[in-house]
Amino acid sequence: MGAIVVARSLRRHGTTRSIVVMVTPNVSQRARLGLEGLFDKVIVVDVMDSEDQLRLSMLRRPELGITFTKLHCWTLTQYSKCVFLDADTLVLCNVDELFDRDELSAAPDPGWPDCFNSGVFVFRPCLHTHARLLEHALQHGSFDGGDQGLLNTFFSSWSEADISKHLPFIYNLTTSSTYTYLPAFKQFGHNAKIVHFLGVMKPWSSQGRTESSQSQNMGRFLTLWWNEYRAQKNCQPPASEGEPPHKFEKTQQVQREGAKSLFSKKLEISDLLLTQSSVQMEEMHSMTEPKDKEEEVKVQEGSKGEEEHHGEMHTTQLTSSEGDFHPEEVKGPSQFLPLSHTPVNSPVDEDMSPSRGSKDIQDSPLITEGLDNSQTKTRVSEADRVREELQRRQLWEAGQADYMGRDAFKNIKKMLDCFLE
Ligand SMILES: O=c1ccn([C@@H]2O[C@H](COP(=O)(O)OP(=O)(O)O[C@H]3O[C@H](CO)[C@@H](O)[C@H](O)[C@H]3O)[C@@H](O)[C@H]2O)c(=O)[nH]1
Numbered sequence: 001m002g003a004i005v006v007a008r009s010l011r012r013h014g015t016t017r018s019i020v021v022m023v024t025p026n027v028s029q030r031a032r033l034g035l036e037g038l039f040d041k042v043i044v045v046d047v048m049d050s051e052d053q054l055r056l057s058m059l060r061r062p063e064l065g066i067t068f069t070k071l072h073c074w075t076l077t078q079y080s081k082c083v084f085l086d087a088d089t090l091v092l093c094n095v096d097e098l099f100d101r102d103e104l105s106a107a108p109d110p111g112w113p114d115c116f117n118s119g120v121f122v123f124r125p126c127l128h129t130h131a132r133l134l135e136h137a138l139q140h141g142s143f144d145g146g147d148q149g150l151l152n153t154f155f156s157s158w159s160e161a162d163i164s165k166h167l168p169f170i171y172n173l174t175t176s177s178t179y180t181y182l183p184a185f186k187q188f189g190h191n192a193k194i195v196h197f198l199g200v201m202k203p204w205s206s207q208g209r210t211e212s213s214q215s216q217n218m219g220r221f222l223t224l225w226w227n228e229y230r231a232q233k234n235c236q237p238p239a240s241e242g243e244p245p246h247k248f249e250k251t252q253q254v255q256r257e258g259a260k261s262l263f264s265k266k267l268e269i270s271d272l273l274l275t276q277s278s279v280q281m282e283e284m285h286s287m288t289e290p291k292d293k294e295e296e297v298k299v300q301e302g303s304k305g306e307e308e309h310h311g312e313m314h315t316t317q318l319t320s321s322e323g324d325f326h327p328e329e330v331k332g333p334s335q336f337l338p339l340s341h342t343p344v345n346s347p348v349d350e351d352m353s354p355s356r357g358s359k360d361i362q363d364s365p366l367i368t369e370g371l372d373n374s375q376t377k378t379r380v381s382e383a384d385r386v387r388e389e390l391q392r393r394q395l396w397e398a399g400q401a402d403y404m405g406r407d408a409f410k411n412i413k414k415m416l417d418c419f420l421e
């Protein structure tokens with residue numbers, strides 16, 4: 001879903017460069033066909049995993065080991081220069097000027113601004129660099145277990161050597177900036193060129209609940225993301241079904257029909273996902289609905305550049321560790337909780353321990369029809385609990401922690417102690 005949005009948003013803003021996606025072999029044929037309708041090229045690469053579980057667990061993101069797969073981008077030597085975009089980015093305007101930069105250009109990471117964030121970066125494919133990167137990985141590993149730690153120690157002069165390699169933050173505006181530095185976000189946020197939904201909560205996993213100060217800020221980007229995703233549904237199908245793959249149909253009304261039926265439908269996106277009630281789907285719809293005309297995304301007629309490659313491209317990566325992605329089965333904002341990602345680093349108290357929050361539910365099947373009443377109740381209440389945790393995390397991330405209650409210092413300390421042990 002992320003990769004689709006990246007491609008669509010690049011095209012919407014008239015990129016003249018080729019758009020390429022790297023996928024791993026476990027991405028289904030069907031999903032690849034969907035991607036082929038949008039990307040100039042779908043390139044299959046092997047999974048590379050740092051398998052550095054210790055460091056990744058420090059980051060609380062064990063799933064990020066496979067981001068080593070990104071390193072394959074240096075093998076795309078049919079292109080002379082590329083811009084890598086994470087699959088959780090959304091392009092807000094034409095950013096082709098990024099190709100004026102040189103390797104390795106990237107924006108600061110908001111968590112440690114002397115490191116660059118590896119969700120958006122300019123690089124030059126080169127087999128020699130690729131080999132050196134792998135060698136570096138073997139010798140030194142990655143200090144955070146993911147590609148970002150590795151790339152930062154490899155391109156270690158980034159923070160000091162050449163200011164032209166520092167991309168402005170607006171090329172990689174991470175969503176956390178709304179609560180880490182809200183006044184700056186208010187002052188400069190409207191200049192954003194690429195939004196990056198960094199962190200455990202992704203647009204496709206969010207419930208779209210943005211009641212806090214985030215609602216006017218990130219909620220807007222979330223709306224744009226969903227509009228872009230839904231617009232896409234009307235502009236394929238893939239080449240094999242007759243339609244020119246890159247011809248977009250004019251204007252798309254946001255599709256609403258069908259969303260309610262999601263509840264009883266077993267979706268195959270991942271067995272880590274849990275459907276939610278149709279009532280909440282309705283809520284989600286109203287949250288993501290454009291609030292005013294300005295926010296409405298208009299789909300312009302456009303076509304993929306016919307020119308041959310200019311030796312440059314945008315690239316993004318998609319891997320899927322679980323099951324197939326069937327775009328056509330998703331009718332609107334998804335109502336899924338990414339259980340593997342659930343309450344990672346929000347403060348924990350007795351009732352909210354990660355084991356209760358994720359493991360139990362991970363083990364339970366999807367909510368489906370045909371369960372007897374008591375079973376249904378148990379599972380629904382489990383779903384409620386996970387939902388509650390997710391809401392709590394969102395409030396926490398929006399700077400609205402319940403400091404007097406469950407997010408009290410003693411609970412935070414307990415979690416830190418547990419983490420440090
Ligand atoms: O199952 C997965 C997981 C990741 N990815 C790709 O890898 C990227 C990075 O993962 P993401 O969840 O976006 O990581 P972030 O939350 O952005 O975390 C940070 O840390 C990661 C690990 O170092 C870096 O890759 C990111 O660029 C950096 O922003 C994704 O966008 C995808 O392109 C997949 O394709 N499939």
Ligand SMILES: [Mn+2]
Nearest residue numbers: 086088119198
């Ligand atoms: Mn990312």
